[in-house]
Amino acid sequence: MTNVMGELCTISLPRKASHVHDGVMAAVGVDMAGVKAIDLTKSYGSVQAVSGIDFSIAPGETVALLGPNGAGKSTTIDMVLGLSRPDRGSVSVFGVPPASAVRAGWVGGMLQSGFPPDLLKVREFVTLMASYYPHPLRVDDVLRLTGAHELADRWTKKLSGGQAQRARVAAALVGNPDLLVLDEPTAGIDVEGRHEFWEVMRGVAAQGKTVIFATHYLEEADAFADRIVLIARGRIVADGPATEIKAKAGSRSVRATLPHADVEALRALPGVRAVERHGDSVVLSCSDADRALASLFARFPEVRDVEVRGGTLEEAFLELTGDGNAPRAEETGR
Amino acid sequence: MSGATHVRYEVVRSLRNHRSLVFSLALPLVLYYSIAGGNRHATSAGVSFPLYFMAAMAAYGAMFATVSTGGHLAIDRTRGWARQLRITPLRARTEMVAKVLAAYLVALPALALVFLAGVTLGAHLDAAQWFEMTGLLLAGLAPFILMGLILGHLVPGDALVPAVGGLVVVFALLGGVFGSFFNGAMLAFTKLLPSYWLAHAGKDALVSGDWPAQGWILVAVWTLVLALLAALAYRRDTGRV
Incomplete structure (x- = not known):
């Protein structure tokens, strides 16, 4: 800052x-x-x-x-x-x-x-x-x-x-x-x-x-x-x-086609927080999409159709504020 | 920055408050003619009834005018204007002085109208006595301006009209504005109220040209205590409404 x-x-x-x-x-x-x-x-x-x-x-x-x-x-x-x-x-x-x-x-x-x-x-x-x-x-x-x-x-x-x-x-x-x-x-x-x-x-x-x-x-x-x-x-x-x-909310996601992907190996890549698989395609939720991409290409050269979607402020907002609708009374004493 | 514009608009707003003008100007006039008109030759508290009742009704109208001017703060609070004012450079002191001046300025026509009515019914005082009576009435109104301000801090805007009406009527009745119904301990008690001295301003001006010391002390004590309470209420009252 x-x-x-x-x-x-x-x-x-x-x-x-x-x-x-x-x-x-x-x-x-x-x-x-x-x-x-x-x-x-x-x-x-x-x-x-x-x-x-x-x-x-x-x-x-x-x-x-x-x-x-x-x-x-x-x-x-x-x-x-x-x-x-x-x-x-x-x-x-x-x-x-x-x-x-x-x-x-x-x-x-x-x-x-x-x-x-x-x-x-x-x-x-x-x-x-x-x-x-x-x-x-x-x-x-x-x-x-x-x-x-x-x-x-x-x-x-x-x-x-x-x-x-x-x-x-x-x-x-x-x-x-x-x-x-x-x-x-x-x-x-x-x-x-x-x-x-x-x-x-x-x-x-x-x-x-x-x-x-x-x-x-x-x-x-x-x-x-x-x-x-x-x-x-x-x-x-x-x-x-x-x-x-x-960026801080890290709500960028990487979508790619990667048949028979090893979900555990994908999750272990640097910059990746979560992985979802839908048939042949995978979606990586990234805390650092740049690093995740680099390591994705290095580890899985067969990867195709790579798409990076920028996070929206709304996703960042929800992620950073936690449950935005949590009643304030519950926060007492924190 | 001088606060002159603020004072001017406070007065303008008070004079535009038609609902309160009905009570401070029209009602006392109607009451005066209908009650004093039929009792022109009666006496009350040792002076002619039209004279006694003139001061009493002038006080009644002016009490309404002053309490509702101060009390208008309740509306300002409900609308958020009171809070908005606190984030302008206007000083709290100027704000208070403006309310007091505005209250006095709307009380003056209330006094003048009933005085005129009194003259038409034969109330007569010499110039010095008119002057003394007006002075006593203005002094006796000070506690009521402050009561209005405190009321404005305490009640929500939509409760203001009944609150002002109730407060003025109770003080007026006990103070003898509609005639003295009390004696003994009760009379001694009513003499502790500022409205007693307002109601008797006409008689006192005619008979002695002044209140007895007791009157001045009581009005001064009420004014002082209420001013303190008003300042406290102002300080406490920063929350969102």
Whole structure:
């Protein structure tokens, strides 16, 4: 991970021209972390929601916190935003405690089920949000960018799910924060709405903002994040670019025609985890498909019709998170 | 960043809350005319009934206005807005001050309307007495603003309307807003309630121009204790709803 981080720092920093950055960088000093979590741990009652999470997110990076429901994503996000205090460990945002970063206006967020206040119109809501921040964007610009301008004169209470989403995105962006934290930002939104949302977010990320989002949609993490932090049962089970995670899960398989194959010998090949035989053809599930292929050709020169199928993120996800639907209560005390 | 916009929108939102305006503006006016209108020459607590009841109904409407403004926090919590606010640079202190200011600003029309009605029924005070009565009413409302805030932290949004109604009616009845029904130990008890001093603000302004020390001490103690509780409730209330 260290090399990936270094690389991202060098690419992303020159792009940044934000007002806060002089201050932020001065505060950060040599340590260029945007968001840094060390041994974050949080329990609710007897349930340990997050058990010792470490990560470091560089300024300008877009990172997905991916995991099944109950994995600890929202708990982690609450601590990053200073909404809850870790039982153990610490988290810093641009080198300062989350509460200080929030107060400085460096942070914008979209929480789950954070609906706009009632008795206001959309434009008023976005104007109100802008008023909290030291260097807000122009309300009209943000309304247009997010497609919320058509809703500007609507009551916040009368919005459909997708419309409320647009208003919330506008509200999160209008403060012009350097870090955007999005907790399941597209939950309950239709496909079209999701596309629009990520379209806007792509633009935001391109401006060099740091974006952290929690999701349980694999496609979103795969398509939008520079890097995926995979969380299950309160722990990080993988951290890296989507390709690396797929590789790490080792879910590539090699299919070949090999009559009368000795299954035991195949299983003993380096890089092979499991073997299935269907008549003349065999399927090798590989932890390291490259090594498995080399040794397959060396040991069995008669092998034909060799096919390598790349693993999907979904396979990686299921493999790395174990039973993704395991109830969290069972994880107590781990 | 000053919080001025936040205060302005808090007031705007309160004034747009028509359901609560019915209770804080219309109801006291209707009650005032229907009850004081038929008892124009009666007396209560030693002063003319239209005058006594004017202050009492003004207090009643203003109690509704202040408790429901503070209590609106329950709706903000249920909608997730209260949590969203905590991840903006807005300070908790500004948020509190905004609620208090907004509550006072919506209480003013509630007071003014019933005062006008009182004048039409012949209640008369000199300028200093009007001023003193208004001052006493505003001071006596402070605990109710805080009660509203605490209520907002405690009840879910859909329970807010009955909770506000119940709280205001109980305090109003015990405090003597609808007339003093109590004596002896019960009267001594009701004198411990801030609503007693609200209900008697008109009489006290006319007779002595002020509350007795007991009134000020009680209102101050209620305000202080409730402010502490409100701060505690705010601090505790960071969880997801």
